[in-house]
Every structure is written in C-alpha cells, then in structure tokens.
Amino acid sequence: MTFSIKSVLEVFLAFLKLGLTSFGGPVAHIGYFRAEFVDNRQWLDDESFLNLVVFCQFLPGPASSKVGIALGLRRAGWLGALAAWVGFTMPSAVALIAFALGAKQWTSLASSGAVHGLKIAAVAVVAQAVWTMGKAFCPDRMRVGLAVFAALVVWAVPGSVGQFGAIALGAVVGRWALRLDHLKPIAQHDYGVSKRTGALLLGAFAVLLVALPAIAASTGSFVIAAFTAMYQAGGLVFGGGHLVLPLLHAGVVPPGWVGNDAFLAGYGAAQAVPGPLFTFAAYLGTVMPSPLGGWAGGLLLLAAIFMPGFLLVVGALPFWEVLRQHVGVRQAAAGINAAVVGLLASALVDPVWTSAVHSVADAAMAVAAFVLLVAFKVSPVAVVGLAAVCGWLVL
Structure with missing residues (x-):
C-alpha cells in the first residue's frame, strides 16, 4: 500500500x-478528533472512529495521541502516523521548551481569561461528543x-482502575446480554502493517521496557536513566493525561534531576x-542538568515518553482488525462503546466541567458554545476562537 506526499501533508496540517x-485534556481531544475527522473531513464513520478509541483504551500511553x-x-501509512504525531505534539512541546528556557511572559498564561475561555470551549466540545455518540x-x-x-x-x-472496570463491565454485558440482530459484515481495514511487523514492534516494546532499566543500572548513564524514566512512564500508565504525573514526579524529583518547584511550575x-x-x-x-537540558534534552525525552505508545498502537492494529470481525467480539465492542459513552459523560462532569465552569457566566458560555456546535453546526475551531475572545473580554 502506497500513499502520496499530498496525503501525508494533509494529515500533518x-x-x-x-x-x-x-x-x-485527552477526553476533550477525542471530541475534537471526532468533530474534525468524522463530521468535517469524513475520513471515517462514527463506528470506525469509536472502534479506534476503544482499541486505544486497552493500551498504555497517551490516550488521544494513540x-x-x-x-x-489509516489515512497515509507510516509517514501519516508520524505526521499525525508531529503535528499534534509539536506545538505544545515547543511552547513548553520555550517556557523552560525562560519565556517569563508566559508565567501568567495559565490563569489568563483567554485560556479560561478555551477550557469552557472544551466543555462544549466534549458535550457534543457525548450527545452525538450517545445517540x-x-x-x-x-x-x-x-x-x-x-x-x-x-x-x-x-x-485507571475505575475506567478499566467500566470497560470490562461493558465487554461482559455486551458479549452475554446484547443481541445484535442483522449484523452487517464489516470491512477489514488494511493499515499497511503485516502481522509479522506488528509482532516485531510489540516485541520491541517489551524488550525495551525490560532492557532499558538494566542498561541504565549497569552503565550508570544519566541520559539512559532519564530516557528510561520517560519510557516507563509512557509504557505503564493507562488512560494518559494527568495519570502520568505521579510516575513522572517519582522519576525525576527524588533523584534530584528536577526540583519540586520547577516540576510544579512546568505542570502549571x-x-x-x-x-x-x-x-x-x-x-x-529542557530543565534537566547536563548532559541533558536545552532543546536537545527536551526533544530526546519527548521521543522517549511517546515511543511506547507508537510501538503498541502500530504493532497491535493488524491483530485487532482480525479480532474485531468475530460476532462475539462485536457484541462485546457494542457494550464497550456504550461504556465509553458513560466514561465520556463522567469526564464531562469531572474534570472538564468542574475545572472550567465556576460561575453562571461560565455556564452560559458553555451552553452557548454547545448550541453553536450542535444546532448551528459552527466549526469547532471557530467556537474555540470565539470562546477565547469572550474569556479574555470577561476576565
């Protein structure tokens, strides 16, 4: 399967x-993804999209990035997967590296009115995803x-325990209690990754997870130890988002690589x-001591934390495409899909709503943004921009 440079560029942009x-956060990102790739670009339908979301829920690593x-x-092959990761990841990575290097004017950004407006827009985007996917x-x-x-x-x-419990419950109920009449055959999508290649990638993930700590211990290399800490954080945390913070804190603060104050400033x-x-x-x-630090150190540890998720997603997809053809798996997937809607609804309340809506004016903005998205079919990007401007004007 071959893909053109044009399709790779399309994915990147x-x-x-x-x-x-x-x-x-990751729940809001799923809403943005759905609006962009299901509603706007129509790269895939709702069922295929949620199927990918369910698949990625079973793998450790950054939820939305997977x-x-x-x-x-799916859209543009191996280069498309890389283009998607670079396009989605680099804006925030560059911003955080710049912040670490001393962009002092950004220190009040987290509490600015514009960012508050963006959080309110995320409420509307997630609510739209819950509404549409629920139906x-x-x-x-x-x-x-x-x-x-x-x-x-x-x-x-x-x-993560509650999330996996809910998903497991959905799978059990779906498999043994749901009766899906007149199931249509589903096409097996070819991602251009063979089972042999997938097995090699999954094996590479496992080998690195075991070997990197041993190599770091035997060599005493600070660079390998830091790389290992990031790789383990990316390869052992399910659900992504804020759940990775305890592992990151334990990996860099107790050894003295990053001070607690610097860690919290970066988190803010x-x-x-x-x-x-x-x-x-x-x-x-970027803030770690030499021989890390600076742009090189930031980009190295960025690659380390995302590498496990990349290996797992690309490696497991060819097996998942075969597995999901079976009727029992499709029944379980239907139950999981319903459970995922419940997970999204729960996340809509906490942390999405609770972290963004603190007043009647905030609630009014969130409802107005939701109406623009659902009733008037306004572009999510336009709604995000409008919410940022309103937040800046109000606060």
Whole structure:
C-alpha cells in the first residue's frame, strides 16, 4: 500500500490545527478528533472512529495521541502516523521548551481569561461528543443503562482502575446480554502493517521496557536513566493525561534531576497549552542538568515518553482488525462503546466541567458554545476562537 506526499501533508496540517487548538485534556481531544475527522473531513464513520478509541483504551500511553497515530496510519501509512504525531505534539512541546528556557511572559498564561475561555470551549466540545455518540451507540434501554452505570463506576472508583472496570463491565454485558440482530459484515481495514511487523514492534516494546532499566543500572548513564524514566512512564500508565504525573514526579524529583518547584511550575504551564499533557516530558528534559537540558534534552525525552505508545498502537492494529470481525467480539465492542459513552459523560462532569465552569457566566458560555456546535453546526475551531475572545473580554 502506497500513499502520496499530498496525503501525508494533509494529515500533518489537519493534526497541526488540532495541536494548536485542542485544549482540555485527552477526553476533550477525542471530541475534537471526532468533530474534525468524522463530521468535517469524513475520513471515517462514527463506528470506525469509536472502534479506534476503544482499541486505544486497552493500551498504555497517551490516550488521544494513540488515536491520532492510528488515524494517521489509516489515512497515509507510516509517514501519516508520524505526521499525525508531529503535528499534534509539536506545538505544545515547543511552547513548553520555550517556557523552560525562560519565556517569563508566559508565567501568567495559565490563569489568563483567554485560556479560561478555551477550557469552557472544551466543555462544549466534549458535550457534543457525548450527545452525538450517545445517540449512535446507546440506541436501547440496556445500553443507556450500561452507559449510566459505567459513569457511576468511574465516579465511584477514580483513576485507571475505575475506567478499566467500566470497560470490562461493558465487554461482559455486551458479549452475554446484547443481541445484535442483522449484523452487517464489516470491512477489514488494511493499515499497511503485516502481522509479522506488528509482532516485531510489540516485541520491541517489551524488550525495551525490560532492557532499558538494566542498561541504565549497569552503565550508570544519566541520559539512559532519564530516557528510561520517560519510557516507563509512557509504557505503564493507562488512560494518559494527568495519570502520568505521579510516575513522572517519582522519576525525576527524588533523584534530584528536577526540583519540586520547577516540576510544579512546568505542570502549571502544561495546563495552559493545547495538545497532549505528555509533552510535559519536553519541559522536564529542557530543565534537566547536563548532559541533558536545552532543546536537545527536551526533544530526546519527548521521543522517549511517546515511543511506547507508537510501538503498541502500530504493532497491535493488524491483530485487532482480525479480532474485531468475530460476532462475539462485536457484541462485546457494542457494550464497550456504550461504556465509553458513560466514561465520556463522567469526564464531562469531572474534570472538564468542574475545572472550567465556576460561575453562571461560565455556564452560559458553555451552553452557548454547545448550541453553536450542535444546532448551528459552527466549526469547532471557530467556537474555540470565539470562546477565547469572550474569556479574555470577561476576565
């Protein structure tokens, strides 16, 4: 399977736009992705998109970035996967590296009115995703109930344990309780990755996860040790986003590589930039002592934290495409789809709504943005820009 440079450039520009405008964390990013690639560009349908989201939920690493890599691979092959990652990741990575190098004028950005407006826009984008996906994937009482119960599970058991519990519940209920009549055959999409290549990539992930700590311990190399800390954080955390912060803190603060104050300052700056929170690794690499530090250190640790997710997504996709053809798997996937709607609904309340809406005016802005998206079909980018301007004017 061959892809043109034009299709690779198309992927890069699409994800660059998202990398510059997608605020709100991984859940909001999924909403932005859906609006861009299902509604706007029509690269795939709702079912195929949510199928990728479900697939990526089962893999460790940055949640939204894994979906982006899979979309890029689907659209334009290996170079498309790389283009999607670069386009979505580099805006926030560059911003955080610049912040680490001393861009003092950005220190108040996290509390600015414009960024507050962007957080409110994320509320509307996620609400639109819950509304649209709920109608598509919760068509009966059982699946509506499953979505509600999944939301309650995530609320009662926060973190990755609750998320996986809700998804597992969806799979069990879907497999044994849902009866999907008149199932249409689904086409097996060729991502251009053979099972042999996929197995090699999965093997490489496992070997690096085991070998890197041993190499770091035997050589005493600071660079390898720092690379290992980022690789482990990217390869062991499910759900991405804020869940990676404890591992990052444990990896760089106790050894004395980064001071606690510097760590917290970087985390605050990471809240004020779009794109994946995993780009926080670029900030950490930039502020670390020699021989890391600067642009080179930032880019090295950025690559380290995203490498596991890249290997896992590309390596597992050819096996997933075969597995999802079976009727039992499709029944389980239908249950998982309903559970994911519940997860999105739970995240819409906390942390998306709770972190953005603090007043009646905030709530009014969020509702207005939602109406613009759903009723008037206004572009999400335009809604994001309008929300930023309104936030800047009001605060």
